[in-house]
Amino acid sequence: MKVLFMCTANSCRSILSEALFNHLAPPGFEAISSGSFPKGQVLPRSLSTLQAAGINTDGLYSKGxxxxxxxxxxVVITVCDKAAGEACPVYFGPALKAHWGLADPSEVKRDEASIEAAFQLTLSTIATRCQAFFALPFAQLSPT
Structure with missing residues (x-):
């Protein structure tokens, strides 16, 4: 099963989701990510957060x-947080669709501890949602 994580810039939340999903995924599951307006580079903080958690970052890049x-x-999962005033990307195609509105940890501009806490909270939230995703009854789901 191929899962697409979509966000606007594809530099933080969707990248974190792609990497963590692939790290936790049982055989037969694969994630990729993309952005409606890709930034062209992954935020260094996204990569360092993943690496500190022991998650492979090879091959991650900001893409459309x-x-x-x-x-x-x-399956397409959007991870933008509409409350932050973003235009959430839309995927037009025959896929199951879900929305995991995640606050953007890269928007936190306070002290280092606050920034680190925001990235850790985002990673923890993604992990919880991935585990719930893997527990779904896929044979009973349909895109309509």
Whole structure:
């Protein structure tokens, strides 16, 4: 099963989701991420947060929707936080769709401890949601 995590810039939340999902995924599951307006680079803090958690960051890069056009996803999960005033990307295609509105930890501009706490909270939230995702009854789900 291929899962696409979408966000606007594809530099933080969707990258964290892609990497952590693939780290936790049982065989047969694979994640990719993309952005409606990709930033072109992954935030260094996203990479260092993943590395500190022992999660592989090889091959992670900020990409647009062309990254999966030859292999469409089965599930699309948007991770933008509409409350932050973002335009959440939309995927038009035959896939199950879900929204995991995550606050953007890169928006935190306070002290180092606050920034670290925001990234750790985001990673923890993604882990919890991934575990719930893996427990879904996939044979009973349909895109309609």
């Amino acid at each position: 929707n062309d990254a999966f056009e030859d292999s469409p996803p089965d």
